[in-house]
Amino acid sequence: MAPAGPPAIEMLGIVKRFPGVVANDGITFVVEPGEIHALLGENGAGKSTLMNVLFGLYHPDEGEIRVAGRPVRFHGPRDAVDAGLGMVHQHFMLIPRFTVAENVVLGSEGTGVRLDRAAAARRVGELAERYGLRVDPTATVGDLPVGVQQRVEILRALYQGGRTLILDEPTALLTPQEVEDLYAILNRLREGGSTIVFITHKLREVAAVSDRVTVIRRGRTIGTRQTSETTADELAELMVGREVNLRVERPPATPGEPVLTAEGLEVTGTRGEAALRGLSLAVRRGEIVGICGVEGNGQAELVETIAGLRRPERGRVTLAGREVTGQNPEAIRQVGLAYIPEDRHGRGLVLPFSLTENVLLGNVDHPPFSHGGRIDYPATAALTERLMAAFDVRAPSAATPAAALSGGNQQKLICARELHREPELVLAVQPTRGLDVGAIEFVHKQLVAERDKGRGVLLVSFDLDEILDLSDRILVIFGGRIVGEFASGGVSRTELGLLMGGKDKTGETGEGVGVDEHVRVA
Amino acid sequence: MSTSASPNGRVTGPAIPGPLDRLRGALPTALSSAGAVAIALLIGAVVILLSGQNPLVAYVALFEGALGGVEPITETLVAATPLILGGLAFAVAAQAGLFNIGIEGQLVLGGLAAGLVAALPLGLPAVVHLPLALLAAVVAGGIWGGIPGFLKARTGAHEVITTIMLNYLAFRVSTVVIDLEDRLPVNPNLQATNAAEAGARLPRFVEGTRMHAGFLLALLMAAVLWYLLYKTTLGYRLRTVGLSRGAAAYAGIAWGATITLAMAMSGVLAGLGGAADTLGLQGRYYNVAAGYGFTSIAVGLVGRNHPFGVVLAGLLFGALSAGATRMQNTAGTSRDLVSVLLGLVILSVSAFAVFDQFRRRRQLAAAAGPGGPGRDRTAATADEPELESRPPQPAV
Incomplete structure (x- = not known):
């Protein structure tokens, strides 16, 4: 692509220090006008800091910023917006009760007392049409699917005069179809003359959408590449700093007898809705069963029911041949459940506790952790040290509070605690959410290793790639039921995506279509 | 395990507190x-x-009243006694995530129960009568503290509201009981119980001062509470519930039973605070709100809800209280x-x-680095408020 004029954004030698940490250590990041430029780096590499510097939320300690060739010094996001930059946040900054048009004009509604809603809706409608962003300006934002809400965010950035859009991990909350739609929108925006910065830590997205990619690692620019001239392996190596095995080594499974069965589960959700509607499934020893689906289709309730955190109205759960329906989580744990919860901070760990105290979580009442109500701290600390070594948990000592660890090390600690007890079944929920490539690789290897030891693994994830990479068998959950079952490799992403959205292969919306004889659907 | 090319190497920052730093942190x-x-x-x-x-004159009096000799020092310790016990009461509830404002009421009823039992002319030896009086305080305080815990566990009624109401109720109970001279060893004219039997008093052990064994009881309780909180499975469950209800549920810790127990323990300690005042200092229970219960909240907060911190904070407030009396008397x-x-x-x-x-x-966050722990995408976004708003689970 031929650069037309000066670069849209130049960030030259940006240094930003925090007490004890250099978040940006001389980063140079140049975006040409009219390109889609991916900013790739692991969590904690300095991407967010860099963007906060660009938007004037942080002042760089060193370095220079130019927008369209002119040196700038922003004192806040308003200055950045005035200079033609637009931010689409990962967590949308929308007001659910407002309409699309009201949200779009929010912040640029002028100083008048009266807001001309009709005129605003018309202008927003025109803008949406011009960029092919299918949105009804009069719809209430809270009623819209996540993918459409994101379009509203993009519209707002455009409405505010943004010529350069920055999207922060824009696919994190989207279904596969919505991701495809987003790619199409970004291409149209580029054809319309916009410049796009696409922040991500996923290699697949870099290849799918960007013209060029800049990789940062530990606060430094590692390099900029033409996307068409690089490979996923090269990018992964640049991002992590060592060779990474992107493909999960997974020899064929040799499943044995069922270790977990759920039969006809009917479970009421937190808001009183029917969350599970007669769900049945089985996990055998020596296989990884992946449950994929859009968030909110009963995954949380299924997990909580298996773990004993929620009582089913009907149906039963057996673990290793014993009925555990509605039992206390601790009792189920003793039968042989290892539970890696989705919410590391709210469930899996007590953040102010030391690593040793966190290893006690769920184990405290049993030897060797305690005897007669007295905790054996020396023994637990020694075990913690051993687990830290075996699971590569990087921390100064076992007395360090869990809050001081990176997300990856926190997750490794949870894996260590849950897996060292030789469980019958491993229940892993979003086990790599928010982790960097190195930690993801580690967690995936652990799950495969558990499988190969003859344990059952039930993997619940919203990340379709993770499901496809790891599962020996894939179950699709929709509306509180399993609506599809596939052997590994026997299904395409598109097919899964349609089922996850409650549609069959022809794209018709239905209650769910039987894909497998074993699965009964209405 | 390779340690060189770690993507997570940033945990080795300088500002992470280890065990040594924790000591230095004090x-x-x-x-x-x-x-x-x-x-x-x-x-x-x-x-x-x-x-x-003249502030100088006033402060000299304050200092002399608190620390200027044997008698002032014992006065400081005497004043600190109910504050330490009350502060421990606040601390144990706070460790379980509860805000016990009901210490005053628990203290009142503990003092009343101890005073009543101590005034009974049973003719028992001290080794029996004194423990019996203390036991009465333990039971009364424990029940009065346990009620709001139970109510919260069962119905979700907030302990701040229920304990405030139970404070009022405790004062009324005390007033009614003090008038029942026909049936109980009380003296309505004095608005007090009858004088405690000699064998039911906490012994005084420094000649010519009011120093009594209640202070030793407070120190003992601090040590017991420390052991309980940090060395036993019960204390572990209690602290887990206090720090993360979600993690407690995950681990199968019964939230309701744990908070009820924590509140009962809080009431027991507060009741002992009342008993120490009745049996050690006054020699009988007076139907006058001493206000220790509210100062105890400050003692607990300043002591960071750690038993030993509470002892130090109790001593500080005791010293101020003793010194203030002298300041009032001598400096005018x-x-x-x-x-x-x-x-x-x-x-x-x-x-x-x-x-x-x-x-x-902030130090902890900085050590972890921006965008690091506590900030990655699982943090503080959708999950935590959801946990907060989740109604109590069906009994599991």
């Missing part, structure tokens, strides 16, 4: 508390000046001014404590 706490007292006294000096008196500082001074100290020390906690949290 020093700034003590220093900042001392600084807070100094600031409060400075502001107090201005107030005393404005009221036309008005009673109200003394109250203002105490209020200033509580405010200042509490403010420093809060500031300190804030600073520590």
Whole structure:
């Protein structure tokens, strides 16, 4: 692509220090006008800091910023917006009760007392049409699917005069179809003359959408590449700093007898809705069963029911041949459940506790952790040290509070605690959410290793790639039921995506279509 | 395990507290508390000046009243006794995530129960009568503390509301009981129970002072509570519930039973505080709100809800209280001014404590690096508020 004029954004030698940490250590990041430029780096590499510097939320300690060739010094996001930059946040900054048009004009509604809603809706409608962003300006934002809400965010950035859009991990909350739609929108925006910065830590997205990619690692620019001239392996190596095995080594499974069965589960959700509607499934020893689906289709309730955190109205759960329906989580744990919860901070760990105290979580009442109500701290600390070594948990000592660890090390600690007890079944929920490539690789290897030891693994994830990479068998959950079952490799992403959205292969919306004889659907 | 090319290598920052740093961490706490007292006294000096008196004279009296000799020191320890026990009561509830404002009421009923049993002319030896009186305080305080815990576990009724209401109820119960002279060993004219039998009193052990064994009881309770909180499975469950209800549920810890127990333990400690005052200092129970219960909240907060911190904070407040009495008597500082001074100290020390906690949290966050722990995408977004708003699970 031929650069037309000066670069849209130049960030030259940006240094930003925090007490004890250099978040940006001389980063140079140049975006040409009219390109889609991916900013790739692991969590904690300095991407967010860099963007906060660009938007004037942080002042760089060193370095220079130019927008369209002119040196700038922003004192806040308003200055950045005035200079033609637009931010689409990962967590949308929308007001659910407002309409699309009201949200779009929010912040640029002028100083008048009266807001001309009709005129605003018309202008927003025109803008949406011009960029092919299918949105009804009069719809209430809270009623819209996540993918459409994101379009509203993009519209707002455009409405505010943004010529350069920055999207922060824009696919994190989207279904596969919505991701495809987003790619199409970004291409149209580029054809319309916009410049796009696409922040991500996923290699697949870099290849799918960007013209060029800049990789940062530990606060430094590692390099900029033409996307068409690089490979996923090269990018992964640049991002992590060592060779990474992107493909999960997974020899064929040799499943044995069922270790977990759920039969006809009917479970009421937190808001009183029917969350599970007669769900049945089985996990055998020596296989990884992946449950994929859009968030909110009963995954949380299924997990909580298996773990004993929620009582089913009907149906039963057996673990290793014993009925555990509605039992206390601790009792189920003793039968042989290892539970890696989705919410590391709210469930899996007590953040102010030391690593040793966190290893006690769920184990405290049993030897060797305690005897007669007295905790054996020396023994637990020694075990913690051993687990830290075996699971590569990087921390100064076992007395360090869990809050001081990176997300990856926190997750490794949870894996260590849950897996060292030789469980019958491993229940892993979003086990790599928010982790960097190195930690993801580690967690995936652990799950495969558990499988190969003859344990059952039930993997619940919203990340379709993770499901496809790891599962020996894939179950699709929709509306509180399993609506599809596939052997590994026997299904395409598109097919899964349609089922996850409650549609069959022809794209018709239905209650769910039987894909497998074993699965009964209405 | 390779350690060189770690994508997570940033945990080895300098500001992460290890066990050594935790020890060292106690020093700034003590220093900042001392600084807070100094600031409060400075502001107090201005107030005393404005009221036309000499702050120097007043403060010399304060110091002498608190630490100037054997008798002042024992007075400090005597004043600290119910505050330490009350502070421990606040601390144990706070460790389980509860805000016990009902210490005053639990203290009142503990004192009343101890006073009643102690006044019974049973003719028992001290080894039986004194423990019996203390047991009465334990039971009364424990029940009065356990009720709001049980109510919260069962119905979700907030303990701040229920304990405030139970405070009022405790005062009324005390007033009614003190009038039942036909049936109980009480003296309505004195608005008190009858004098405690000699064998039911906490012994005094420093000649010519009011120093009594209640102080030793307070120290013992602090040690017991420390052991319980940090060395037993019960204490572990209690602290887990207090720090993360979600993690407690995950681990199968029964939240309702644990908070009920924590509140009952809180009531027991508060009841012992009342008993120490009745059996050690007054010799009988007086139907007068002493106000220890509310100061105890400040003691617990300043002591960071750690048993040993509570002992130190209790001593500080005891010293101020003893010194303030002397200041009033010898320097002629008005009673109200003394109250203002105490209020200033509580405010200042509490403010420093809060500031300190804030600073520590920031240090921890900085050590982890921006965008690091506590900030990755699982944090504080959708999950935590959801946990908060989740209604109590069906009994599991």
